[in-house]
Amino acid sequence: MKNSSPILSKSLQDTERIAREFAENLFTTLWKDRGEAVIIQLQGDLGSGKTTFVQAVAKAFGIRNTVTSPTFVLEKIYIIPPENSKEGGFQQLIHIDAYRLADKADLSSIGWERIIKESKNIIFIEWPERVDGAFPEKTAKISFRFIDENTRELTFY
Ligand SMILES: Nc1ncnc2c1ncn2[C@@H]1O[C@H](COP(=O)(O)OP(=O)(O)OP(=O)(O)O)[C@@H](O)[C@H]1O
Ligand SMILES: [Mg+2]
Structure with a gap:
């Protein structure tokens, strides 16, 4: 998914399925030797599928808690079961919604500067355009587009 x-x-x-492949990719090539957190910006309109994608990634990481939208709480932290951190070394999935x-x-208020420095964290952030300038140079982006009721277009950058 480099292109x-x-x-x-x-x-x-x-x-x-797309989320599962994305998670597998993270365990291997892309972010293997990182010294900081993996940060994935999720762009796209209301209802375009950002939260749904994070739920699917959480499932792929073996997180059993129900992943709900963090719109009202800003941040949710999920522990990745140790048997699933594999060589990626991920221990926490952090889901942020910057909409508000x-x-x-x-x-x-959520210690952003601290959490982005910890390589055990994988951070997904919805509405990243609200917090322009908060991101380090190394960050991934996925954009979501509503096509029709059951169809979404995902683009990985
Ligand atoms: N192919 C699909 N992939 C993902 N979601 C889909 C798909 N088809 C339909 N949906 C539905 O689209 C909705 C996407 O809502 P979701 O909460 O994930 O959007 P969001 O981008 O997080 O919106 P918000 O900006 O309001 O947080 C869900 O109700 C989901 O069931
Ligand atoms: Mg959402």
Whole structure:
């Protein structure tokens, strides 16, 4: 998924498969020798599938808790079962929704500068455009687009 060609998901099952492949990729090549957290910005309109994708990634990491939208709580932290961290060394999946934030200063309440430095963290953030300038150079992006009721287009950058 290094290129940025769009992928069509025609069902929730498709999205789960795409998320599984994405998670497997993280364990191996892309972020193996990182010294900091993996940060994935999720861009796209309301209802385009950002939270659904994080739920599917959480499932792929063997997280059994129900993953719900963090819109009202800003941040949710899920522990990745040790048997699933594999060579990626991931221990925590952090799900942030910046929809209600005014700017990047609002991230200080969750210790943003600290959590992005810890390589055990994999951080997904919805509405990253709300907190412009908060991201280090090394960050991944996925954009989501509503096509029709059951179809979404995902583009990985
Ligand atoms: N192929 C698909 N992949 C993912 N979600 C789909 C698909 N088809 C339909 N959906 C539905 O689209 C909705 C996506 O909602 P979701 O909460 O994930 O959006 P969101 O991008 O997080 O929105 P918000 O910006 O409001 O947080 C869900 O109700 C999901 O069931
Ligand atoms: Mg959402």
